[in-house]
Amino acid sequence: MKAKQKINIVWLKRDIRSQDHLPLHLAEQRSLPYLIIFLFEPSIISHPNTSLRHLQFQYHSILQLNKKLQAQGRRAEIFFTEALSALGDIQEQYEIEEIFSYQESGIQRTYDRDKAVAKYCTANNIQWHQCQRDGIVRGIKNRCGWDKQWFAAICAPMVKNEYSPLKSVTIENRFPLPGDLLVQLQRYPASFQPAGEDFAWKYLHSFVSERGKNYSKHISKPLESRVSCGRISPYLSWGNISIKQAYQFVTESTKNKGNKFPYQNFLTRLKWHCHFIQKFEVECSYETQCINAGYELLEHPENQEYISAWKQGETGFPLVDACMKCLMETGWINFRMRAMLVSVFCHHLYQDWRHGTYHLAQMFLDYEPGIHYPQFQMQAGTTGINTIRMYNPVKQSQEHDPEGIFIKKWLPQLQNVPTAFIHEPHKMSLMEQEICGVIIGKDYPAPVVDINEAGKVARKNIWGHRSHEAVRQENKRILFTHTKRKEEDAQP
Ligand SMILES: Cc1cc2nc3c(=O)[nH]c(=O)nc-3n(C[C@H](O)[C@H](O)[C@H](O)COP(=O)(O)OP(=O)(O)OC[C@H]3O[C@@H](n4cnc5c(N)ncnc54)[C@H](O)[C@@H]3O)c2cc1C
Structure with missing residues (x-):
């Protein structure tokens, strides 16, 4: 029997880019030809954290990558099957x-x-090299020395990728994307940020040249932040650019700017990005369990009516509802508005954080598990070590959207509501409601809870529980594992 040709494989995951890509670089350095693969695995994409928008972003990122690679006679091959089945087929x-x-x-x-793939590789005498991503360290037990290592990784020289057509491999792909899924993937909504490496760089360039000057000033404003924030999160999450890039x-292109403050704030957040993923790398149970097990003792009666109102953007709190509608349509809202949505869900509506976490994961175009679950729990107040922040949605609205411009954009039925009532339209008299054409309870919901009363109850329950012995015991473990200091984590 003729011996099979030997090849190597580059398996793209959340790193869909052509530059600063170590696995592609290592494969290029070897003498063997190599195949570049990307997998849509049914068991992974059917998990409730995933939504069509994530798959669309990945698919269009691959298309753009393939356009770049085409010039070098290369392409990434998409398989619609489980990892082991794809590898078996290639073998x-x-x-x-x-x-x-x-x-x-x-x-x-x-x-x-990944554990199953590692086992398969051992059994089949395949060497699997998993490179470190964005300075996240595998297998550490605490944070001693992490900062230094992170800076070393992020300031290291860039990987300059080159592609030789001679190293190309062709394959008969027996697991192409099913036709119906392909049609859905191809229909990428124009309301989302466009996918791919070129767009990542476009956003970065416009941030440093113009948009970023108001970064700090507008960071919590639901409307203005859409322009002034970096808006590079989906590109980082799916790896269209690396944190290092x-x-x-940003460091290099802002070094001569007079006011570096906004850019330094931005750079700090790139570190937060990795700080949170590092937590998750060490403890991925953040997805399903209170990281401070003491909070499992706190009961939250399930209320489907509240959960559904929150998910649909029909709580009767205009800023909450406008944020949810905007998120559904565009896949992005700023940090403060994300924190407020979680706060309202877990504190004012007093629901178990697990009933809301997958919904937001699906809505965020930039869904990154390593940030999402630790952040969600931090805002839900289940870590024990962070200050519990309760965001009153009416106050947030008055402060960050005083004229209600953002609210009116996403809740057009409130278009004619006067500014004096835009944050609490239910306070209008029936006559005022008729004049501005919105009847509360019919055209726009009445608030599902009394925000002040609900806040008081939640504060009492959650703050009261902080001193529970089970919570305090867990705090020690969490501080030791996830922080380098004895004080609280830096809070955004
Ligand atoms: C409940 C909740 C869930 C979140 N889920 C995600 C998620 O799934 N994916 C995600 O990328 N971000 C998440 N964030 C963090 C943050 O809201 C977004 O990173 C940010 O809004 C993205 O917009 P930007 O690129 O314009 O950020 P910028 O303000 O321009 O910041 C630049 C980059 O720094 C990182 N960053 C910024 N703020 C934070 C933060 N507070 N924590 C960690 N990293 C940060 C992001 O990678 C971001 O792209 C979540 C926040 C909350 C409160």
């Missing part, structure tokens, strides 16, 4: 010698998948 046609990928700091399901580019 039938070739002999795989090495696989190169980045480490994935994912949920339990992807972690288990973003960090070095």
